[in-house]
Amino acid sequence: MLTALTSLTILGALLGLILGVAAKVFRVEGNAMVAELNEILPGSQCGQCGFPGCNGAAQALAEGRAPVTLCPPGGRAVALALAAKLGVDADMSGVEDVVPRVADVREELCIGCTRCFKVCPTDAIMGAAQQIHSVFREACTACGKCEEICPTESIRLQPVTVTLHAWYWNKPKIAA
Amino acid sequence: MGEYLLLLLSTALVNNVVLVKFLGLCPFMGISKKMDTALSMGLATTFVITFTTAGSWLLEHWLLMPLGIGYLRILTYILVIAAVVQFTEMVIRKVSPALYQVLGIYLPLITTNCAVLGLPLLNVQENNGFAVSLIGGFGSSVGFTLVLVLFAGMRERIALASVSQTFAGAPIAFITAGMLALAFMGFAGLVPH
Amino acid sequence: MNLFKLRGGVHPQGRKELAEKHAIRQLPMPERLFVPLQQHVGAPAQPLVRVGDQVLKGQLIGAGQGFISAPVHAPTSGRIAAIGDFSAAHPSGLSSPTVTIEADGLDNWLPTRSVDDPFALSPEEIANAVGAAGIVGLGGATFPSAVKLSLSRKNNVHTLIINGGECEPYITCDDRLMQERAAEIIEGVRLIRYAVGATRVMVGIEDNKPVALREMQAAAAGTEVKIVAVPAMYPMGWDKQMIRALTGCEVPADGRTADIGMLVHNVATAFAVRDAVRFGRPLVSRVLTVSGGAIATPANLQVPIGALVEDLFSFCGGFSQKPARMVLGGPMMGVELFTAAVPVVKGTSGVLALTQQEIGSTQAAPCIRCSNCVRACPVGLLPLELAAHIRSGDSGAAVSRGLKDCIACGCCSFVCPSHIPLVHYFNFAKGELMEQERGKLKQSATKILAEERLARIERIERERLEAAAKRKAAREAKKRAEQMSKMEVA
Numbered sequence: 001m002l003t004a005l006t007s008l009t010i011l012g013a014l015l016g017l018i019l020g021v022a023a024k025v026f027r028v029e030g031n032a033m034v035a036e037l038n039e040i041l042p043g044s045q046c047g048q049c050g051f052p053g054c055n056g057a058a059q060a061l062a063e064g065r066a067p068v069t070l071c072p073p074g075g076r077a078v079a080l081a082l083a084a085k086l087g088v089d090a091d092m093s094g095v096e097d098v099v100p101r102v103a104d105v106r107e108e109l110c111i112g113c114t115r116c117f118k119v120c121p122t123d124a125i126m127g128a129a130q131q132i133h134s135v136f137r138e139a140c141t142a143c144g145k146c147e148e149i150c151p152t153e154s155i156r157l158q159p160v161t162v163t164l165h166a167w168y169w170n171k172p173k174i175a176a
Numbered sequence: 177m178g179e180y181l182l183l184l185l186s187t188a189l190v191n192n193v194v195l196v197k198f199l200g201l202c203p204f205m206g207i208s209k210k211m212d213t214a215l216s217m218g219l220a221t222t223f224v225i226t227f228t229t230a231g232s233w234l235l236e237h238w239l240l241m242p243l244g245i246g247y248l249r250i251l252t253y254i255l256v257i258a259a260v261v262q263f264t265e266m267v268i269r270k271v272s273p274a275l276y277q278v279l280g281i282y283l284p285l286i287t288t289n290c291a292v293l294g295l296p297l298l299n300v301q302e303n304n305g306f307a308v309s310l311i312g313g314f315g316s317s318v319g320f321t322l323v324l325v326l327f328a329g330m331r332e333r334i335a336l337a338s339v340s341q342t343f344a345g346a347p348i349a350f351i352t353a354g355m356l357a358l359a360f361m362g363f364a365g366l367v368p369h
Numbered sequence: 370m371n372l373f374k375l376r377g378g379v380h381p382q383g384r385k386e387l388a389e390k391h392a393i394r395q396l397p398m399p400e401r402l403f404v405p406l407q408q409h410v411g412a413p414a415q416p417l418v419r420v421g422d423q424v425l426k427g428q429l430i431g432a433g434q435g436f437i438s439a440p441v442h443a444p445t446s447g448r449i450a451a452i453g454d455f456s457a458a459h460p461s462g463l464s465s466p467t468v469t470i471e472a473d474g475l476d477n478w479l480p481t482r483s484v485d486d487p488f489a490l491s492p493e494e495i496a497n498a499v500g501a502a503g504i505v506g507l508g509g510a511t512f513p514s515a516v517k518l519s520l521s522r523k524n525n526v527h528t529l530i531i532n533g534g535e536c537e538p539y540i541t542c543d544d545r546l547m548q549e550r551a552a553e554i555i556e557g558v559r560l561i562r563y564a565v566g567a568t569r570v571m572v573g574i575e576d577n578k579p580v581a582l583r584e585m586q587a588a589a590a591g592t593e594v595k596i597v598a599v600p601a602m603y604p605m606g607w608d609k610q611m612i613r614a615l616t617g618c619e620v621p622a623d624g625r626t627a628d629i630g631m632l633v634h635n636v637a638t639a640f641a642v643r644d645a646v647r648f649g650r651p652l653v654s655r656v657l658t659v660s661g662g663a664i665a666t667p668a669n670l671q672v673p674i675g676a677l678v679e680d681l682f683s684f685c686g687g688f689s690q691k692p693a694r695m696v697l698g699g700p701m702m703g704v705e706l707f708t709a710a711v712p713v714v715k716g717t718s719g720v721l722a723l724t725q726q727e728i729g730s731t732q733a734a735p736c737i738r739c740s741n742c743v744r745a746c747p748v749g750l751l752p753l754e755l756a757a758h759i760r761s762g763d764s765g766a767a768v769s770r771g772l773k774d775c776i777a778c779g780c781c782s783f784v785c786p787s788h789i790p791l792v793h794y795f796n797f798a799k800g801e802l803m804e805q806e807r808g809k810l811k812q813s814a815t816k817i818l819a820e821e822r823l824a825r826i827e828r829i830e831r832e833r834l835e836a837a838a839k840r841k842a843a844r845e846a847k848k849r850a851e852q853m854s855k856m857e858v859a
Contacts, residue, residue: 168800
């Protein structure tokens, strides 16, 4: 009985010591994955994913607390990149439905209050006080902050219209 | 020398740990969707099995048998296995965070891979020497890796094929695994009895 | 001359007999022309005219912008009726910026400057003249020719290959052009050779065009231009296939012909180059084929850019029967048109109206892994594998198997006994990848914008604090000074 106790205790202590040393040697500062994921995310800190900024989202992703499809402005491209990095199958069912959108100013309603371009995380809105604002469509990530803050509902997210440049063939729909 | 080669061959192919002894089925189904992850998993398992067979043989012959505490065998072995797996996990996490993420829960679960515990126990049962245990362990884990990679390759092809709704997903994977096991039975004639 | 072995390719029914006996005719000037501002690869042209302006034939109406672009000229004289969106000759049916010209019927040329001896010009002057004339690859690629010329000089091109391999079924416009205007083409070829400084010039012509071969040989006699008959097969007109047939050289994947010192131009482009350099005339019309089983009288027509496809059909006597499908370009690589009210552009080599019998069945069946497509692929890809990966939603795997080298020639779809729309899969995947690429670009741009904004906000905050601190310090100094003076007074 005593031999069993002592031998197992010693063995356990020995292995524990080895592992303790190994843990020191192979220490990882923070989670390297978070930094890599952060690189993929847009970095506009819009908060649409429900996490505090892109860094929070990256942490949640690394810990598996959030799906790869969490980033609405990033859309399909980001979801796929995240899935590839995390080695999971991206469940695209939720993303397909989201039509890419872009903010659009209805000029007859805009009062030039400048609120929207103050909140825009990518400086995609141009304007000055008492001037009708307009949107740089290329820079807009459709985060919706301007839509929320607009007092006259003049700025709205509209579906992106397909241009000749961006158009491509749909996927063939056949059984085979 | 020839004897050891034969041992390697027989453990890797003829008495394949997965398809003939049906050990380690959990990662076999779990980590076989992509070839490269399957290979990494196989290598990690090979590392763990080789070390634990050696470690457990030493413990068996230098600790358990002299002290007559053979009834603590499984407990001790699990201790060694858990330690080696922990170590592997630390190394992988340091060297390749992406692989660490991909292997996910299956990495610590190497501990509960029955092949890892089964091989040292078989060695004790058959009263094998150190060299035979070590080579047997290594051969078995090579066989495990081989089967895992082969199966992952097949599953990659199946992912492209149009599988009928009834069989899509796990069912077709199990059918394929069964066929692969049948194919491995063919190796039985490789080693003359 | 010894020809080299080719990979892949198919032999579709030529159907060239419909149009090949018809000499090139001039299309009467339509009342309105619709000239798209983007008829080339690269950046669209910037309109230079306003609605209501009077223009002359050959007048610049759109300026090229950027390095890879081409200008657009008025195809006839008249009044600018509109500048705006108009249906493009594109499978999507979407519209593109277009200049509409109301023809005045006079067809007056802008005064142009002729050059009697174009070989006295410097190579740069020739390249400039070609660029100013808005010439693009008329074989269908529509890459600005001047860019090709100036890049060729930089890359030390030694071999000029002129592509007379009109391999698309039905299309006979290059064939007729070579039969009727061989001398002009040869002059254009020699001008291009002179402009790029190539030492070797070969014109590859398919052996199913015997008259064109004879005429071109006669015209090339005594010059440095060598006419070579190549076997008729599809896609012989693919530039890399033509290079392979004539020189045995292989253009590396992801590479361009200039990488191995070769330049390929189409015969029609050579003809346009001669017009531009010799007479200063920009590219405002082209020869194209109107054919197909549903066309009453197939024809080869000289058509002003911007004429509507329906004008061509009605000039050819309309339809003998209701067409099952209208196609812009050839049947192998062309695109289906859903309306005939789209304009002819520089890259249009033909318009077809096909009958149901001609297009056949398209009911797709499962892949039987016969590998006919692998044998047919001129690039050496595995179309069945690519399509399988794309179908299962993994375009990335298709890319690692060479999707980007696919030229969408349609050989695989043509030979597939299961009628699987392989090329359609590839076009879809390429579009999807482009979209992802754009997404990534936008992503990185967004990141920069967001970071700059944060930095700016921080800077403004810091400056505000600094200014506040300064004010405070100034206030305190003043207070101290007051106290001092008070004490002194006291």
